[in-house]
Amino acid sequence: MKAALLLMLIIGSGFASAQKLNVTGVITDAEGYPIPGASIVEKGTTNGTVTDFDGNYSINVEDAESVILFSFIGMTSQEVVVGSQTEISLVLQEETVGVEEVVVVGYSKQKKANLTGAVGSMTVDESVNQPVTNTAQMLQGRMSGVQLTQASGQPGYDNPTINIRGVGTNGNSAPMVIIDGVERPLGDVSPSDIESISVLKDAASAAIYGARAANGVLLITTKSGKSGEMKVNYNGFVGWQQATVLPDMVGAADYARMINEATGQERYSQEEIALIESGEDKDRYADTDWADELFRTAPMTNHYLSFSGGDEKSNYFLSMNYMGQQGTMQNTSSDRYNLRGKYDVQVKDWLKVGVNMDGSVRKTDQPAMSLSGNNGLMNLIYTDSPVAPVKYSNGDWGSEDGSGMYPVKNAVFRSQLGSNNEDQHRFNTRVYANMKLASNLSFETSVSYRYNNYLLSKYNPSFQQVDADGDVVIQNDLARLQNKNTLRTTLLNENLLRYNKDLGKSSVNVLLGHSTQQYRGDTFMAIKEGYINNENEELGGGATMAKIDGGAEALNMQSFFSRAAYNYDDKYLFEANVRVDGSSRFPEDNKYGVFPSFSGAWRVTQEPFAQDWTNTFSNIKLRASWGLLGNQEINEFYPHASTWNTEQNYILPDGTVVGGSSINDLKNDDLKWESTEMYNFGTDITMYNKLNITADYFVKYTRDLLLVLPLPPSMGYDNNPYQNAGTVLNRGWELAADFSDNIGEFNYNVGFNVTHIHNEWLDLQGTETITNTTIQREGEAIGSFYGYEVEGIFQSGEEVANHAYQSGGTSAGDLKMKDQLTVDTNGDGIADAGDGVINEDDRVVIGNRIPAFSFGFNGGFQYKAWDFSFLFQGVYDVDRYTGGSGNHSGRSDRMSWVSDWTDYWTPDNPNASHPRLGGEALNDATSSFYIEDASYLRLKNVELGYTLPIKWANKLHLEKLRVYVSGQNLLTFTDLDHWDPESPSNLAYPLSKTFTVGVNIIF
Secondary structure (H helix, E strand, O other), X not given: OHHHHHHHHHHHHHHHHHHOEEEEEEEEOXXXXXXXXXXXXXXXXXXXXXXXXXXXXXXXXXXXXXXXXXXXXXXXXXXXXXXXXXXXXXXXOEOOOOOOOEEEEOOEEEEHHHOOOOEEEEEOOXXXXXXXXXXXXXXXXXXXXXXXXXXXXXXXXXXXXXXEOOOOOOOOOOOEEEEOOEEOOHXXXXXXXXXXXXXXXXXXXXXXXXXXXXXXXXXXXEOOOOOEEEEEEEEEEEEEEEEOOOOOEOOHHHHHHHHHHHHOOOOOOHHHHHHHHHOOOOOOOOOOOHHHHHEOOEEEEEEEEXXXXXXXXXEEEEEEEEEEEEOOEOOOEEEEEEEEEXXXXXXXXXXXXXXXXXXXXXXXXXXXXXXXXXXXXXXXXXXXXXXOOOEOOOOOEOOEOOOOOOEOOOHHHHHOXXXXXXXXXXXXXXXXEEEEEEOOEEEEEEEEEXXXXXXXXXXXXXXEEEOOOOOEEEEEOOOEEEEEEEEEEEEEEEEEEEEEEEOXXXXXXXXXXXXXXXXXXXXXXXXXXXXXXXXXXXXXXOOEEEEEEEEEEEEEEEEEEEEEEEEEOOOEEEXXXXXXXXXXXXXXXXXXXXXXXXXXXXXXXXXXXXXXXXXXXXXXXXXXXEEEXXXXXXXXXXXXXXXXXXXXXXXOOOOOEEXXXXXXXXXXXXXXXXEEEEEEEEEEEEEOOOEEEEEEEEEEEEEOOEEEOOOOHHHXXXXXXXXXXXXXXXXXXXXXXXXXXXXXXXXXXXXXXXXXXXXXXXXXXXXXXXXXXXEEOOOOOOOEEEEEOEEEEOOOHHHHHOOOEOOOOOOOOOEEEOOOOXXXXXXXXXXXXXXXXXXXXXXXXXXXXXXXXXXXXXXXXXXXXXXXXXXXXXXXXXXXXXXXXXXXXXXXXXXXEEHXXXXXXXXXXXXXXXXXXXXXXXXXXXXXXXXXXXXXXXXXXXXXXXXXXXXXXXXOOOOEEEEEEXXXXXXXXXXXXXXXXXXXXXXXXXXXXXXXXXXEEEO
């Protein structure tokens, strides 16, 4: 029996082999040299081979209808039907990597080879697998000149701040975002919907958007349908999140000893400290890590489904997306639903019409108490005593420790208390028509409408907190509900006339455009109090109307713009743009601003003398540009008009009080646009069709900043007016490179980008603005840290006596502040001596919050069915102010410390890294002691995937099936402890590290 089966297998094998066709051949390049390592694959299968050192190959294919795909890195792939051929030899032609790529720019598309401005671009096919909860996060570390700072990890509010080529204004420094031709927030679009992202970085590329482009432009193009059968695409993942870092607080016993030391009192006796250490009475003497108790491992899930297709006249695309995210902080969550549809149809040979529509609903939930800031849950991590328990043994929430000194608010209890629910409903639509008026002339008109409705319901309930004996220690009898509704709508009409003319060796492209935009926002808010119980969280359930308010705002804009581009023989490229913007924000005489730009490029490798270089350099292009951009993004819609305060009461001579109003600010009739002037010099180089290099040097001046400068109090106004004052400089350079190649079937790629930026106030009209920790000063960076320079720690009373006077309470163990040179002793106008007293005049710039360098490094490989990718991202030479919550000298009676403070100065520990506890007031003043290096390198994303072989996928009636595992923010290398280096504050909601498992399916 076994012999018979073996015979049948041998015969079957021989029969199967007999059905296959053997094809051989040689693969060479255009000069006749063999190409070793070229890939030869039977299309639709995993059957393949590679050429040997002499370019030879041999492959067995299924039958005469088989299609063989020939490919090699840097060469144009070719497909050949086998038919009756047994020998197929091919010459693979070189392709110029990246040069033929089409890039989206303002109101059009251009070949990358013909760009004269500084434009970054990326496709997003692979990036959709990242477990990003916001589209903007996909840009981090991937483009030079683009810096992202994610200040919060709270679900629904994790949209990072984006700066392109530095911070140039005190107002809104975010770039303009255009999604499918309409200005919109990035949160409007699902990451899986995006096809490409272009970043317009210099004035030449962004000037077509004029007044709204001073901070750069992000152009988002979403996916569209293509002719053919319907294609169904599903992307989904599930994941788990944890806080990237939580502060490591001192334990309860150390806390008790340090409180005693800081206050000079026995708040906790030695017997009580012994009870803490023994754990015998956890109701009164616990050891609670509030950060660990408040945060959790939280799930997230994402489901995306799209349908696309079309025929020779029309195309369609429909997608749906759900993102559900539980927050790492208890009782926080977000749910987002997206729906998008695109349809276009060629009605006539000369007429094409289309419509893009999308909507989203985002629901964000959190407790009534704020999450971040001095009054938020994060601050309770530092202020709640670790000696108090989360819950008593009887199940009541912990409210006090055994010392009976201060009740605790209890971060975990407050995270469960009340509700703060926010719903945001967005709807956007754009209808357009494109008419071909002549062979070289077309006209496009479009109307866009944006609808954004924001709903808030915040309920603060009545509650009690009791101690371990059941006695009330904290009580709130007045429940309070706030409802708020904000409706924002925008109507935009744009009209574009395009002319393209081929003149033989040269070509001309001209664009003329006009747009009008109308924005309106309406807000209504009501607060009611006196709820009988906490079950009715509706406005009608309250007994007393505490407040009712409302308002409206409006902004109208009109713009005229034009672009002319000239291309001579694909060697010499010139472009000019001009945009005239008018805004209702400005007075009549200054309503319009004019913003021009000019740019040119020289493609060196197109010259006859460079033809001998083409074996090495397939592209060398030199670029230069100049342009002027505008900005009006401030928090005022009517900055040139005085406002009235209607809550001013007047007292008549007879003592009667009557209601009245008064002007509470000055108006500025001379207000005008901010302007940003930018110079850019750059080069694009491609070598060996494998290596792409882009380098740029830029200088950016922002002038006539819209600032509120200090005025003398004697002016008598509550609010100072906006003025055009100040100049900011941003200058720097960018370098980006990427390399791709293969070793047989092993394809790999690596790339990096680095950006250096110097930021500086050049002019503030001689004024300075100082806050608790920062200063705006000429010659320094925007928002520089400002405080005392620490020289060390006093070690003796004699050292205190011999130093400049700080205060009468200064003693050994206190921080030693430097007596700065503030006195001019020789009359030459230069301060050359200290005054012997430490006061506010001794404060200096002690740090810079703007990174000098930002960078990214990425790579990956593909081997047969396996793929792997990684992305590192980081910043260098940037400071963080960490003083305050958790990081202080103990002058507050209640606040706890991060673990570093266990090494505080005492006579027995004179070499301590921290000053004495409860010492001189300047120990907690803003100083260089609390400035820390926030440079970091972070593994932003890593992913491993496996794609099912096509023949197996086809058996499942699938075009593609890929599974993957992914991680985000998994590793961080930094000298900063206790806090995430990306976050700007100790009190920010921590960012998250995420682990996901996902699948990509195409039907």
